[in-house]
Amino acid sequence: MQSLQSPPLKLSPLQPLSLRKQQSISPLTRIKPTKPSSSTRISASNVATPVRETDPKKRVVITGMGLVSVFGNDIDTYYDRLLAGESGVSLIDRFDASKFPTRFGGQIRGFTADGYIDGKNDRRLDDCLRYCLVAGKKALEDADLGGDLLSKIDKERGGVLVGTGMGGLSVFSDGVQALIEKGHRRITPFFIPYAITNMGSALLAIELGLMGPNYSISTACATSNYCFYAAANHIRRGEADLMIAGGTEAAIIPIGLGGFVACRALSQRNDDPQTASRPWDKDRDGFVMGEGAGVLVMESLEHAMKRNAPIIGEYLGGAINCDAYHMTDPRADGLGVSSCIERSLEDAGVSPEEVNYINAHATSTLAGDLAEVNAIKKVFKNTSEIRINATKSMIGHCLGASGGLEAIATMKAISTGWLHPTINQFNAEPAVEFNTVANKKQQHEVNVAISNSFGFGGHNSVVVFSAFKP
Incomplete structure (x- = not known):
């Protein structure tokens, strides 16, 4: 994303990684480790090669997916509309946006929580919480754990980790307005509980009775991937058998739109909103706000097999780090991102040559799109077999929920063998040099996929998925 002022590139604490690269020592090829781990194997040349986890207690599989999106709440419908190259972006009509320089977004319309949230709570809750509850419960249904079926698992070993970048922004905005206009006595008692970022995970656990790890992570637009990474590690460490993880966001309200306008981050293509999100296009002018929720049910393979769960795919690994550079701008050299990708592959037991699909962060900002591509080029020397695409070109940038919705798109690509297009590719940046599945x-056939998410503050996150192979 573009900031108001962009300082020159400076050294960061990650500099030693670049020195390591100059010495040609990759994090995937540690020389002569004294005690080979389960993710490395020593070859005849005494160089470690990546090996994937084999312990069924530590292998993490995806058994359910749930979402709320601009294309509805059904997984197959969502992906069918992505495959069709349909844009979900339109002029905002939830409030009067006529005086804003940006007047469009990926606004959800016609959302209903019928059958998932009781009427009284449905009227009180912030949309951020409503989206979380519906997506989480739909993910459980997809995992054959809906309703009374959830009694099949040990609820003390089931956790929830659904994060959000902005939290209950509507509730917060309404509370501030009530304070200013009517005084503190008119602030709703639900103001604090429904505004804080952890309440989505908390309410979902309360309704389901899940007593395992429960909290939220808020790392701006990297939130969902941070949640997947943390949830998987709870399972790997034996602290949970099952985790509901992902992200939720509902920030298309006046203060949310106005805030990103003030950051100069948004496209202003009001005359043609559906073509406004243009990842890797020379004429891109900023991102498009979106909203929704994307949630996965993650389980240990041992737990999933014991209950004969439907296994959609496998989480192989992930990584998180920080650019330590600027509040809103990415490092131009891509060092933070490239090292995050490398560490995710090491965690997954995957070599760069095995990866042939990348669901990119690709927000349609001037600096961000190219910084990500530069980082990808550092890690993957042969790009001829790699396909990259940008889900945000159709649904907008859903902030903390973006990684969740993109993880679902990634899993559908793996299971169907079809990649959705990156739409609005009219005048491609020559420096990209990838097959971007244009239009x-x-x-x-996806072998190994990675999904990238990066957030304000320099937060980087990468998760690695594949088809499940017993």
Whole structure:
């Protein structure tokens, strides 16, 4: 994203990684480790090669997916509309946006929580919480754990980790307005509980009776991937059998739109909103706000097999780090991102050559799109077999929920063999040098996929998925 002022590139605490690269020592090729771990194997040349986890207690599989999106709440419908190259971006009509320089977004319309949230709570809750509850419960249904079926698991070993970048922004905004206009006595008692970022995870656990790890993570637009990474590690460490993880966001309100306008981060293509999100296009002018929720049910393979769960795919690993550079701008050299990708592959037991699909962060900002591509090029020397695409070109940038919705798109790509297009590719940046699945879906057998998410503050997160192979 573009900031008001962009300082020159400066050294950061990550500099030693670049020195390591100059010495040609990759994090995937540690020399002569004294005690080989389960994720490395020593070859005849005494160089470690990546090996994936084999312990069924530590292997993490995806058994359910749930979402709320601009394309509805059904997984297959969501992906079908992505494959069709349909844009969900339109003029905002939730409030009067006529005086804003940006007047459009990926606004959800016609959302209903019927059957998932009781009427009284449905009227009180912030949309951020409503989206979380519906997506979480739908993910459990997809995992054959809906309703009374949840009694099949040990609820003390089931956790919830659904984060948000902005929290209950509507509740917060309404509370501030009530204070200013009517005084403190008119602030609703639900103001604090429904505004704080942890309440989505808390309410979902309360309704389901899940007593395992429960909290939220807030790392701006990297939030969902941070949650997947943390949830998987709870399972790997034996602290949980099952985790509901992902992100939720509902920030298309006046203060949310106005805030990003003030950051100069948004496209202003009001005359043609559906073509406003243009990842990797020379004429891109900023991102498009979106909203929704994307949630995965993650389980240990041992737990999933014991209950004969439907296994959609496998989480192989992930990584998180920080650019330590600027509040809103990425490092131009991509060092933080490239090292995050490398560490995610090490955690997954995957070599760069095995990766052939990347669901990119690709927000349609001037600096961000190219910084990510530069980082990808550092890690993947042969790009001829790699396909990259940008889900945000169709649904907008859903902030803390973006990684969740993109993880679902990634899992559908793995299971269907079809990649959705990156739409609005009219005048491609020559420096990209990747097959970006421009404007039309492509068939592609995915071997290993990575999904990237990066957030204000320099937060980087990468998660690695594949088809499940017993």
